[in-house]
Amino acid sequence: xxxxxxxxxxxxxxxxxxxxxxxxxxxxxxxxxxxxxxxxxxxxxxxxxxxxxxxxxxxxxxxxxxxxxxxxxxxxxxxxxxxxxxxxxxxxxxxxxxxxxxxxxxxxxxxxxxxxxxxxxxxxxxxxxxxxxxxxxxxxxxxxxxxxxxxxxxxxxxxxxxxxxxxxxxxxxxxxxxxxxxxxxxxxxxxxxxxxxxxxxxxxxxxxxxxxxxxxxxxxxxxxxxxxxxxxxxxxxxxxxxxxxxxxxxxxxxxxxxxxxxxxxxxxxxxxxxxxxxxxxxxxxxxxxxxxxxxxxxxxxxxxxxxxxxxxxxxxxxxxxxxxxxxxxxxxxxxxxxxxxxxxx
Amino acid sequence: xxxxxxxxxxxxxxxxxxxxxxxxxxxxxxxxxxxxxxxxxxxxxxxxxxxxxxxxxxxxxxxxxxxxxxxxxxxxxxxxxxxxxxxxxxxxxxxxxxxxxxxxxxxxxxxxxxxxxxxxxxxxxxxxxxxxxxxxxxxxxxxxxxxxxxxxxxxxxxxxxxxxxxxxxxxxxxxxxxxxxxxxxxxxxxxxxxxxxxxxxxxxxxxxxxxxxxxxxxxxxxxxxxxxxxxxxxxxxxxxxxxxxxxxxxxxxxxxxxxxxxxxxxxxxxxxxxxxxxxxxxxxxxxxxxxxxxxxxxxxxxxxxxxxxxxxxxxxxxxxxxxxxxxxxxxxxxxxxxxxxxxxxx
Numbered sequence: 286x287x288x289x290x291x292x293x294x295x296x297x298x299x300x301x302x303x304x305x306x307x308x309x310x311x312x313x314x315x316x317x318x319x320x321x322x323x324x325x326x327x328x329x330x331x332x333x334x335x336x337x338x339x340x341x342x343x344x345x346x347x348x349x350x351x352x353x354x355x356x357x358x359x360x361x362x363x364x365x366x367x368x369x370x371x372x373x374x375x376x377x378x379x380x381x382x383x384x385x386x387x388x389x390x391x392x393x394x395x396x397x398x399x400x401x402x403x404x405x406x407x408x409x410x411x412x413x414x415x416x417x418x419x420x421x422x423x424x425x426x427x428x429x430x431x432x433x434x435x436x437x438x439x440x441x442x443x444x445x446x447x448x449x450x451x452x453x454x455x456x457x458x459x460x461x462x463x464x465x466x467x468x469x470x471x472x473x474x475x476x477x478x479x480x481x482x483x484x485x486x487x488x489x490x491x492x493x494x495x496x497x498x499x500x501x502x503x504x505x506x507x508x509x510x511x512x513x514x515x516x517x518x519x520x521x522x523x524x525x526x527x528x529x530x531x532x533x534x535x536x537x538x539x540x541x542x543x544x545x546x547x548x549x550x551x552x553x554x555x556x557x558x559x560x561x562x563x564x565x566x567x568x569x570x571x572x573x574x575x576x577x578x579x580x581x582x583x584x585x586x587x588x589x590x591x592x593x594x595x596x597x598x599x600x601x602x603x604x605x606x607x608x609x610x611x612x613x614x615x616x617x618x619x620x621x622x623x624x625x626x627x628x629x630x
Numbered sequence: 631x632x633x634x635x636x637x638x639x640x641x642x643x644x645x646x647x648x649x650x651x652x653x654x655x656x657x658x659x660x661x662x663x664x665x666x667x668x669x670x671x672x673x674x675x676x677x678x679x680x681x682x683x684x685x686x687x688x689x690x691x692x693x694x695x696x697x698x699x700x701x702x703x704x705x706x707x708x709x710x711x712x713x714x715x716x717x718x719x720x721x722x723x724x725x726x727x728x729x730x731x732x733x734x735x736x737x738x739x740x741x742x743x744x745x746x747x748x749x750x751x752x753x754x755x756x757x758x759x760x761x762x763x764x765x766x767x768x769x770x771x772x773x774x775x776x777x778x779x780x781x782x783x784x785x786x787x788x789x790x791x792x793x794x795x796x797x798x799x800x801x802x803x804x805x806x807x808x809x810x811x812x813x814x815x816x817x818x819x820x821x822x823x824x825x826x827x828x829x830x831x832x833x834x835x836x837x838x839x840x841x842x843x844x845x846x847x848x849x850x851x852x853x854x855x856x857x858x859x860x861x862x863x864x865x866x867x868x869x870x871x872x873x874x875x876x877x878x879x880x881x882x883x884x885x886x887x888x889x890x891x892x893x894x895x896x897x898x899x900x901x902x903x904x905x906x907x908x909x910x911x912x913x914x915x916x917x918x919x920x921x922x923x924x925x926x927x928x929x930x931x932x933x934x935x936x937x938x939x940x941x942x943x944x945x946x947x948x949x950x951x952x953x954x955x956x957x958x959x960x961x962x963x964x965x966x967x968x969x970x971x972x973x974x975x976x
Contacts, residue, residue, distance in 0.1 A: 364771075366897075416964045418956040419910045421771075425897060426956075429949030436942025539942075544894060547718075547775055560772040592790040596783025602776035606768050 310557040314572040318579050325583040332586045339465055343457070343533065345571075345578035346471040347372070350526045351549040352556065352570035353478050354406075354519030359553060361512050362495045362562030363420035367409060368523040368549055370431035372542030375401040375527025377435060380444035380537045383453070391453045398528030399521055405431060406520015410513035420516075428546065439539040446535040457533035467529055471571070474522065479567040491515060495562025551598065552577050555605045577601070662907035662959065666922040673926060677933045684933070687813030695805065695883065697928035698817025699724065699876040700895060704902045705821070705828045706869035708920045711903055712832070713844040713862055714912025715770040719759060720873045721895035722781035727752050727877030729785035732794035732887030741798060749874045755781055756870020760863035778896065785889040794887040805883025817879045821924075824872070829917035837861075845912025901948060902927055905955045926951075 322341075326333040351368045358365045375398040382397060383389055409427055413420045446454070456466045464472075482488045490511045493501040502508050531537050550560075556573025558565025580601070581594050677684035703720045710717050727748040734744035755777065762773045804816045814822075832838035843851040844858050852858045881887045906923035908915030927948070934944050 412953070412957070415968070416957050416960045418960055422904055422910055422952065422956045425901060425904075426949040426953035428897065429901070429945045429952065431949075433942045433945030433947075433949060436940070436945060439942075547778065550772075550775055551779065554772050554775070560769045590787070590790070592783075592786045594783065595779050595786055599776050599778070599780025599783050602779065603762065603773065606772045606776070607762070607766060610766060610768055 311566065311569050311572055314556060314569065314576055318572065318576050321576070321579050321583050325586050328587045332583075335463060337582070337586070339460065339463075339468075341575070341579055341582055342468040343465045344582065345575040346465075346467050347526050347530055347533070348545070348549055348552050348577070349571040349574035350471045350474060350522055350529065351545060352553045352574050353474055353567050354522035355549050355553050356556075356558050356565055356567050356570040357478070357482075357491060357515040358420070358519045359550075359558050359560060360491045360495045360562055360565055361515050362498060363413065363512060363515070364424065364550065364560075365409060365516060365519045365523075366421065366424040366546045366550075367405060367427040367431060368519065368526075369542045369545030370428045370435065371402050371405050371520060371523035372527045372530050372545055373537075373539070374405075374431050374435040374438075375524045376531040376537045376541045377439055377444065377539075379528050380449065380531050381438070383450060384444055384448040387448075389450075391450055391456075394450075394453050394531070395525065395528045398524045398531075400524065402524015402527065403517060403521045406517040406523070407513075409520060410516030413516060414509040414513050432543075436539055441539070443538040444531075444536055449531065449535055453532055454535045455532075456529070457535070467533060470525075470529065474525075475567055475571045478518075482567055487511065487514075492563055495559075495564075497563075548577070549574075551602045555602055557605070557609065559609065560606070573605075662955075663916060663919045663922060665958075666905075666907070666919060666926060670922055670926050670929070673929045673933060677929060677936075680933065681936060684936070689932070691808050691813050691815050691818075693928040693932045694815040694818030694821075696932065697924060698815060698821060698883075699880045699892070700898050700902060701821040701924040701928075702817060702824060702876045702879070703869075703873050703895075703899045704906075704920055704924060705824050705917075706865065706872045707899055708903050708906065708908050708915065708917065709828065709832065709841060710770075710862075710865050710869060711845075711908045711910065712841045712912055712915065713865065714848065715763060715862060715865075716774065716900070716910075717759065717866065717869050718771065718774040718896050718900070719755070719777040719781055720869065720899050721892045722778045722785070723752060723755050723870055723873035724877035724880055724892040724895065725889060726755065726781040726785040727874035728881035728887045728891050729789045729889050731878055731881055733788045735797065736792075736794045741801060745878050748878055749871055752870040752872075752874025752877070753867055754870070755874075756867040757863070759870065760866035763866065764859040764862040782889070782893070789887070789889045792888075795885060797882065797885060802882050802885040805879065805885070817876075817883070820875075820879070825917060825921050829921075832917055841865075842913050845909075845914070847913075898948075901952050905952050907955070 322333070331337070351372070355365055355368065378401055379394045379398045383394060405427065409420070409424055412418060412423045456470075459466055461469060482491075490501065490506045490508075493504065493506055494508050494511055498508060527542070530541060534541075552574040553565070553570040554560055554573070555576060556565070556569035556571070558570055558573075577598055580597055581591070583589075584591050584594050584597070674685065683689055703724065707717055707720060730751045731741075731744045731748040734747055735741055739747070759770075759774060759777055762768045762777075763770045808815055809819055830838075832841060840851065840856045840861060843854065843856060844861065848858055877891070880891055884891070902923050903920055904910060905927070906915065906920035908920065930947065930951075931944055934947065935941075
């Protein structure tokens, strides 16, 4: 007991502070979002009302949902580029089911979307883990294949709003306690997966795999099964995102979800998930998506040309990864000095 | 050369100096490039069976026009992937360079000066990538997703709702008329010249071999005296300039410039490079492989179009080929692993 009290505090203290910095990454993004929101409100007083906040949240919801799955995959040192195509495919198949089978229950629309996504996720996971081909290549190929299948099914048609059940579309705009259902669903997913990623041993395995695949294997972690699960979750959530895409936009053609994959990866990386795996949180990824959308909407609200959106999003991503690098160097240095101090004692 | 051989085939005999690294002839024939050659021949045979004019100069010219820019951008990307990095900003640079040229030309600049400015922008953009990746040590996939958005964003700011046309006809002809006296298009000719240079540099010069060494083992390359960061930096500058050139050609071919030219093309370029047998982990692959892969893609898409097969199906075939190209070389290994596992269980 007494040794603990008299132990030299500064090194461990410094280490704790560096660790705390990492831990409050989500807080940092939250503050940036609030600052962007405040500045915009100063310029345009209509920005801070319920409907524009709802727009902010529902605009970010789909990317945040995809970001949750993508986070799991990236944490294992893989990447899933097929999510955008899955959104398009699932949204269209759900839409066309509603069109040709009027009276399909609303819940079936969601189940169908989720199933389609799960199948694609399973295929991604199987190919990646069985053949050990880099997932970047596998999911890039799947991006093309699914987009192609989507194109063949769509055949240049559009599913118009009149075919989609009112109850299904209302998920996109009806609110509960001031929040659109869409946002509540995504928030629930973020909360559940976020809790699982903190608390379950199998989810902690994902971090171990991303930090050091060989060591994880040697430690007895079933790496193949865990990586497969990460892809399965990513695909499943992308399928759900497809159903929600249809609910939000109430129509779908062949362009649905095109290019989402890189936006999702940007949002995830801005949210503090390391692109080479091993660290990051689901909440961070969701906040990253919210930040990108907040900036987008701020540009519109402050009547700065929306054409600035992409340039700012790109710069933000570069700043985020440079900041992460600086932070990790700092932590490494503080660990070194902590070690040195320990040796002196 | 010798260091590369030992790296590639670490056999015990390599140490006594008698192993020249030559493999038996039948093993050489199992190379990925030979498989690509077979695929190309199959495509060409199918093409000529389908239409007697498939192999005519005019048709081949159009194939060149269609894939020219992707092909040109694939060359610097292949060198970058060789070192184990990636550049996803290529298509955005193509768009930015065309936009820059159109913007300045619209502002009253001489067209050639505007082209030069576009190339300078390419070099600057490449230098930004190179600085962030080589000097600051940031992961290239994240950096170039960022600059992909950034470059496209700058193009959008410069030009967004407008479309610039009215380039001199003598120049826009470059995209649609073959070089006088031949049936080779300008972009195809530029690609071939670059490919030859690229092939010689990669496979027959110390600089090229050092790229392979970096891809196989960056630390070892660093300790053997290769200035890894400097090499990577200049590769990104090269990529920027070459993609800017592709952007100029793209703009001239279409005789118009808009900020979103070539959106999404980066994935095609990456697909072509990987299908050409360049390992995504770096250090493995040949320029011939990428040349064959570009030719296969060009001919196959042309054939499918002529057969009336829709662009969507072409996507499936592109993705399928890419998938096969990475699974086949790994299939034997995977089967062995699965067999070992089932044996262990029983």
